[in-house]
Amino acid sequence: MTAPAARYLSLGAGIQSSALLLLAVHGRIAPFDAAVFADTGWEPAAVYAHLRRLQALAEPAGIPIIRVSTGNIRDDALDPAHRFASMPLFTLGPGGEKGMARRQCTSEYKIRPIKAEVRRRLGYPHPARVPADVFAQMAIGISVDEVHRARDADVAYMRNVFPLLDLSWRRGDCAAFLAEHGLADTPRSACIGCPFHTDAEWVRLREQDPDGWANAVDFDRRIRHGSARATADGHPLRGQFFLHRQRIPLDQVDLRPRPAGPEETPGCGPWSCPHPAEPAPDSATRNDPAAETVPPTPAGTGLREVA
Numbered sequence: 001m002t003a004p005a006a007r008y009l010s011l012g013a014g015i016q017s018s019a020l021l022l023l024a025v026h027g028r029i030a031p032f033d034a035a036v037f038a039d040t041g042w043e044p045a046a047v048y049a050h051l052r053r054l055q056a057l058a059e060p061a062g063i064p065i066i067r068v069s070t071g072n073i074r075d076d077a078l079d080p081a082h083r084f085a086s087m088p089l090f091t092l093g094p095g096g097e098k099g100m101a102r103r104q105c106t107s108e109y110k111i112r113p114i115k116a117e118v119r120r121r122l123g124y125p126h127p128a129r130v131p132a133d134v135f136a137q138m139a140i141g142i143s144v145d146e147v148h149r150a151r152d153a154d155v156a157y158m159r160n161v162f163p164l165l166d167l168s169w170r171r172g173d174c175a176a177f178l179a180e181h182g183l184a185d186t187p188r189s190a191c192i193g194c195p196f197h198t199d200a201e202w203v204r205l206r207e208q209d210p211d212g213w214a215n216a217v218d219f220d221r222r223i224r225h226g227s228a229r230a231t232a233d234g235h236p237l238r239g240q241f242f243l244h245r246q247r248i249p250l251d252q253v254d255l256r257p258r259p260a261g262p263e264e265t266p267g268c269g270p271w272s273c274p275h276p277a278e279p280a281p282d283s284a285t286r287n288d289p290a291a292e293t294v295p296p297t298p299a300g301t302g303l304r305e306v307a
Contacts (some may be wrong), residue, residue, distance in 0.1 A: 009024070009036065015178065015188070016142065020164065025063065070112055077219075077228070079229070100195075106268065132156065140161070192216050193216040202257075
């Protein structure tokens with residue numbers, strides 16, 4: 001079998017990917033040629049601070065952290081001149097129909113820039129054809145409690161590998177390993193306004209990052225009637241968008257997080273972002289009809305009614 005031309009880490013800067021980086025730094029797993037962080041421009045301040053801390057640990061070990069980006073997801077969503085990469089926002093139709101917008105943000109702001117960087121580092125930037133025998137390994141931070149999220153890359157020049165599965169590590173093992181090395185406060189990696197936040201995460205943002213909370217509340221208000229681009233093009237949303245599954249303004253939600261468990265909701269990584277069929281498991285939403293699992297709303301201005 002042809003050997004990979006390079007070995008990279010998809011670094012989301014959350015629990016699992018941070019543990020993988022630290023394992024490589026300490027020689028517990030094979031080293032990486034680089035760790036690639038896809039920056040949406042809308043991560044919490046704690047994630048960016050943690051990323052700087054990881055750089056200080058990784059670079060002396062010969063593992064550079066490369067930051068790639070296709071833009072600021074929040075700014076782009078509110079820019080009438082920019083194409084809107086749909087987020088999994090909760091929708092409420094004019095007749096009370098409940099749905100969820102199709103998710104394009106992970107592909108647009110995480111996977112696409114990583115693919116472009118891998119191509120560039122292999123020496124075949126788009127649109128050059130990558131030879132069939134040239135590929136890079138991409139290590140993904142999927143632990144055994146999330147094995148259902150493990151998936152292959154959809155391109156031949158990049159092959160996903162899952163070192164945590166090889167180690168039979170769970171998320172708790174990753175957290176314990178980070179704590180042993182002074183990184184017990186590693187944050188969950190997800191955009192400030194990610195609709196997949198649990199109530200516990202919204203409360204954490206509100207209490208620990210007031211600026212981030214205000215940012216999310218403002219975005220929730222401004223995205224209510226659809227993307228600025230669609231509105232500018234004369235195609236306003238027939239309904240409303242919301243960040244929270246209760247489908248009311250974020251700052252009006254009665255946030256009731258469930259007691260913390262050993263395994264929290266995973267963060268959003270390029271190949272491990274939660275699926276729309278995986279609702280946030282807070283007690284406040286378990287019996288809430290607004291929290292039901294719903295099919296994604298098709299792209300465009302219409303809303304799909306829940307059967």
